[in-house]
Amino acid sequence: MGGSILGNRVLRKEDPKFLTEGGKYVDDLLDEPLLANALHVTYARSTVAHGKINSIDVSEASQMDGIVAIFTGADLDLQQVPSAFNPMATRTLLATDKVRYVGEPVVAIVSETRSQGEDALDAIIIDYDVLPALIDLEKAMASDLHLYEACGSNVVFDTMVLGLPDNTGEAYFADCEVVVKGRFMNQRVAPCPLEVRGAAASWGENGRLTQWLSTQHAQGAVAPIAAANGVEEALIHVKTPDVGGGFGAKIGAYPEELLLGPIAKRVGKPVRWRETRSESMVALGHGRAQLQYVTIGGNRSGKVTHYQLWAIQDSGAWVDMGTILAPFMTRPMSSGVYDIPNIECRTTSVVTNTTPIVAYRGAGRPEATAAIERAMDMFAAKIGMDPAEVRRINLIPKFLEPHTTVVGQTYDVGDYETSLNKALEVSDYAGWREKQKAARARGDVKQLGIGVSIYVEITGGVGNGEAAKVEILDNGHALIYTGTSPHGQGHATAWAMLASEQTGIPMEKIDLVWGDTDLVPVGTGTMGSRSLQQGGNAVFAVSAELVNKAKAVAARLLEANEADIVLDKDSAAFHVAGTPALTKTWSELAQAEKSVGGALSHSDVIGVTGATFPFGAHVAIVEVDTETGKVTHLRHFACDDAGRVLNPLLLEGQIHGGVAQGTAQALLEEVVYDTDGNPTTSNLMDYAFISAAELPSIDVIHMETPTPLNLLGAKGIGESGTIGSTPAVQSAVIDAVSHLGVDHIDMPTTPQRVWEAIVAAN
């Protein structure tokens, strides 16, 4: 009997295709019969941040070569659609009365070729009454000019409306020996999946709409697409081609995608749409954008007793998912890994004339972690204690039974001190401190900075389980149907490992089906680091059930008792215990079932109760040129505990990618608007998308504390790297210049900001 495949460094099944013929992304569906002769849709977008639409003139554009049709919202008879998160906020999918951000779609052009549609853009004349642009969060909060008049305010969500108390201000800290305050801007960033959004739509003779979507959650798109088309959900078929990254920004269906069905119906032909990168930078949702007022208090021996956070979340110009991340992700995680007896956390979400905020890798937890970690650093600096030591003093001790923090969040299992110890030891934290001391003593131009962060986050909080089906084909191969939606995570490999473990069928004979709502009608998609612990868990459980079903069939064929049938996983065949010579293979069983009109398959939705709380510690080492402010990220050590590991190769890949995105936020990336609301980072030349040249190799430190909450003992790993790395890198930069009197630098810690902070401190 061979050993278990689980836990092994298994190479990806999906790679040969991607490496030799490339993925089949939505824009690659050139030979799709249902899209033969498809027309192209191009959207004309608002060029002003805030304004009333006076008139739209498409007369010249309509006369241009290859233009088939041009639609305004009125032409398509678009109705107001309420936000799922605040029904008082409503909009039409193409702006009709008002535009609220640069990039908002206003007009749809349908053309024979894509370039004809792009050519027609310039000829569309939209006349606006320009309104003042509300870009600054706090100004928007106070303004009498409201983006959504029916809301009566630009505040569209507040924890006080949920009945939670307001923060009590300075009085809260009356008993503290030491109190430190900060105002941190967790800046707006662009998710930037390398594949931008794209979609296509085609109506069949049967009255059904097939829509291809570059999405993280096909099943979730069915209801909004049905609503946009005014048809029943049964008439909608969503198909997910390969998806070139999502990072949270491709969870929900966007107006540009929802409109394709109605447009295809009007023109009587299938349509395709793919945005340009410059469009994507302003119209794909952004992430983060949270202003934080933080106060931390405690005693001089390093114990933190009080913490107060007011998180003001920029929602952007639509009440999208970003609105609810502060109350439902940042607030519950505000205590971090620390045992702080008194915490107050209010969150307020505000609409502004900027691109809507959606989930972006970490979605609310990086913000919580950044706030408490920066506060811990400032507290440590104030009492003159090593930041790692202050953290250690305040950690929640190891727990293997659920632990509930003072903000009411229950964590499954945690061993934060071990993760800290490992990170400090492997990184040689003490050694770097010595080097730093020497460099400071020498007064070097280039100074070392060391940043430590410890985090805990929520994963698998979305959905209560997942659907899986495993079907055996006549040839003995297996097909897995999953409700998750891989777009780089390697589910074809990981789910095949799980099914192979149970059935003995070799991985190369196991294929994966996902993201097709006819084939997989139930599914919660891939988001919130849920896939393995819910989707993989379901595949594992359903495969085990399928083995039991197969035993019943084998018992019938072998004329034996079901209880006496054993599966020899090495040969992937069943036999009666004690008589291994007479076997029934998976193929034989599948054919036998087929011959009696059945099929050898099992399908179920496997429930999972509760989220899991991965944790870890990161150490970042940077070098800062004190004359220019230039930061070099020298080393990064990441100890991330995601419970039991299915495939270390995939786990490390997730950590590497996460660390890169976290570092990108800490050092480089920021979406910027001018005061009129014009984005100044709307392409990849102006937006500082991190490259290989700006990153070091990443040292991954393994640690496994399994969760009891699923069969696999697995927690999520998709977002941990981002959550842990961002504060560690930011902290390292500040640490490098702290001896010059700098106590805080907002992200991104660009050379200019670092240099300005040094100058200001002098």
Place this chain on the structure above:
Amino acid sequence: MNVNIVVNGINTKGDIEPRMLLVNYVREHLGLTATNIGCDTSSCGACTIHLDGESVKSCTILAVQADGGNVTTVEGLAIDGVMHPMQESFMQNHGLQCGYCTPGMVMAAISILKENPNPTEQEVRAGLEGNLCRCTGYHNIVHSVLACAGKN
């Protein structure tokens, strides 16, 4: 305009619009869709191919400029079903996740080693600066290239 371009060893021709980019010639005219488009400012490198042996961003070149030239895309690398050592190295080292940057990345990586068969990690990182990846954090891409050079 008429063009004749050898693509992956095969003579191809087309009567194309003068403004057609080489990347669109390859993708739409020939249906070789592995080469991707990730930006509109020549910043991302997803469209990297080889033209007459040099790696180029195929969104920066008009198809007519490649007339008479010799193009290789990632589809043309494997020989008799055996992957090029760089493709194999990406597979062995998990140098790809969503796969969108991958064809361009592999083509760029091959060029890096052609010019410098024995690069340091920093040289590989500098060489890949014009090829963006959002998934891998570049760690395994860089190590795929180093491994292919016999280092690691």
